Amino acid sequence: MEFHFIITLLFPNHGGMAYATYSGVVSAGPGETRQDMYDQVWALVQDAHSDNPGIARANIVCFALEPNQLPVTV
Numbered sequence: 001m002e003f004h005f006i007i008t009l010l011f012p013n014h015g016g017m018a019y020a021t022y023s024g025v026v027s028a029g030p031g032e033t034r035q036d037m038y039d040q041v042w043a044l045v046q047d048a049h050s051d052n053p054g055i056a057r058a059n060i061v062c063f064a065l066e067p068n069q070l071p072v073t074v
Contacts, residue, residue: 001028002068005041011058018054019061025068037065 008021026040041063049055 002026003028003037003065004068005037006062006064007041007045007060008062009045009055009058010061011052011054013052013054021062022048034065038063041065 002025004023004025006021006023008019010017010019012018022045024041024044026037026044028037042060046055
């Protein structure tokens with residue numbers, strides 16, 4: 001099943017602090033939990049920004065995870 005995520009971080013950046021928000025889609029396999037999805041998303045963000053040492057020390061301000069498929073309406 002696919003889930004859409006939004007994650008907002010607050011992290012040290014050039015002597016100050018910065019915010020960054022990321023969004024995307026991740027897939028959950030059978031038996032995976034919300035915690036598993038959180039760990040997967042956090043790893044994706046850290047890997048994508050491994051060149052920024054501040055990301056590793058980020059505070060997660062917001063994490064949202066919802067099914068990507070919208071309900072069918074008539």
